[in-house]
Amino acid sequence: MAQIEIRDLGIDYRKPKSNEVFSAVDNVALSVEKGEFVTIVGSSGCGKSTLLMAVAGLVSLTRGSIQIDGKQINGPGPDRAVVFQEASLLPWRSVRGNVKFGLEMQRWNGGDLNERAMQMIRLVGLGRFSDYHPHQLSGGMRQRVNIARALAVDPQVLLMDEPFGALDAQTREIMGTELLRIWERDKKTALFVTHDIDEAIFLADKIVVMGRNPGHIKEVIKVNLPRPRNEAILDSEDFHELRKRLRAHLAEDMSSMQLVQEVA
Amino acid sequence: MIAELFYRRQALVLGTLSMIGIVVFWQIAVDTGFINPFFISTPSQVAAEFITQFEDGSVATNVAATLYCFAWSLGLATVVGIILGMLAGWFADVESALEPFIWFKYSAPTVAFYPLFVAWLGYGTPTIIAIAFLFALTPIYANTLSGIKNTDRDLARAARSFGARPLDIFLRVALPGSVPVMMAGLRLGVGRALTGVVVAELFGANAGLGYAITYYGQLMQTTKMMVSIVIVIVLGVLLTQILSFLETRTDSWRVDSNR
Ligand SMILES: Nc1ncnc2c1ncn2[C@@H]1O[C@H](COP(=O)(O)OP(=O)(O)OP(=O)(O)O)[C@@H](O)[C@H]1O
Ligand SMILES: [Mg+2]
Secondary structure, eight states, X not given: OOSEEEEEEEEEEEOTTSSOEEEEEXXXXXXXXXXXXXXXXXXXXXXXXXXXXXXXXXXXOSEEEEEETTEEOOSOOTTEEEEOSSOOSOXXXXXXXXXXXXXXXXXXXXXOHHHHHHHHHHHTTOXXXXXXXXXXXXXXXXXXXXXXXXXXXXXXXXXXXXXXTTSOHHHXXXXXXXXXXXXXXXXXXXXXXXXXXXXXXXXXXXXXXXXXXXXXXXXXXXXXXXSSOOGGGGGSHHHHHHHHXXXXXXXXXXXXXXXXXXHO | OHHHHHHHHHHHHXXXXXXXHHHHHHHHHHHTTSSOHXXXXXXXXXXXXXXXXXXXXXXXXXXXXXXXXXXXXXXXXXXXXXXXXXXXXXXXXXXXXXXXXXXXXXXXXGGGGHHHHHHHHOSSHHHHHHHHHHHXXXXXXXXXXXXXXXXXXXXXXXXXXXXXXXXXXXXXXXXXXXXXXXXXXXXXXXXXXXXXXXXXXXXXXXXXXXXHHHHHHHTTOHHHHHHHHHHHHHHHHHHHHHHHHHHHHHHTSXXXXXX
């Protein structure tokens, strides 16, 4: 039995100022094995965040079901933790305070909160910055804090929504490598949304390609590149192949978007 | 940093200079016979009169009476404003229920209630406190309300993702996030409470700065009256500055709650 089992998932949103609904995601089925790193790519607006937030238990399902370890999800739970795209740190709390926040909300009772938080902060390489406040950190450092906060609660499943979306290419690459280093320790099941093709391949055991109108899964691509990985694989033959395949998918989506624009 | 400090200094220096300028101009204008001292007195006379009133204890009496009413009205307005503001910010129904009163307060001048309060509470301290309370209540309430209501949705969502309950979100996200706006409301409230006290004292009191102003005003003793006016101004500036200082302290997010 897979760790995450998504069946016939559909999520409708109400359109603003009307009673009409529209489907952000429809007919999505996906299984994710324990310890698998799954990346989700697709053009903007195809429902990637919606899918992720559904797994997080932060949006309600219109159709279908999501099970984790065989149990139907019902709202957020301690088995999952989310890393949001940005701006989800409490500005009035220090790095340590922010990492402790998730633990506090979960009523964590696995030992000293401060110690646990410091452990995670060191893990993401911010040991010297534990007393800094978010406004004193760079974007990359903030995302490290977000990751530390999510890891601190020791979830079964890590959900990440474009965590490096706001970073420059260089930093993004470093963060990707860092993330893999951390992930290799205990190989938590991970769902990772991204716009970046290279990032999607570099991190993944499996890439989910989504299409739009309504959001659906177009293809699931297995990535068999060896682990542990480093930047060297970016130049490998297999990597090139995968990159080409993903490009073709996204180009297809772009051309359908242009069509929409022409009609409009 | 140094530039900022210099800029601050510069603002302070310029502000002080312009104040001194006005005082000098005031003195010269009267000395040269440009303005009749009967209407406005002179800085030197006011200073001398201040010393007299200070020595005979009437400054202390009046300041004490005014500050007493000020403290009560501000304290009550803070407690009531923050509690109502928190409720209204969190529960939309409470906000809707309180909305008419707020509109009413914005459109009707608060002093208009004066006779009503006199009828209920009689002349003097209770009425003064009630009027000043109403003066100060609105900004404290309105700011608390908007702070809680505009809680960052992303932060609330992040909290929920970790299993936060509504009360957790209120106490750990909404409330700390609202502190700067609430402090700004409090700063406005301080100024308005003082105004409220003085205005109410103008109408009827037996001590206090507002009382002294009307009392000497009616006797046409401009110099004696000016002493109390100047004290009111200085008090207002002082209290507001203290609040501004506290406000920047809480606003910077640099205060470490160490949590
Ligand atoms: N709360 C909401 N109410 C109504 N519509 C929504 C809501 N959230 C998202 N949508 C709509 O659902 C669709 C999918 O949005 P979603 O955020 O999942 O896309 P995405 O793939 O994450 O896009 P991006 O890559 O730009 O982040 C969009 O058309 C969006 O307008
Ligand atoms: Mg998104």
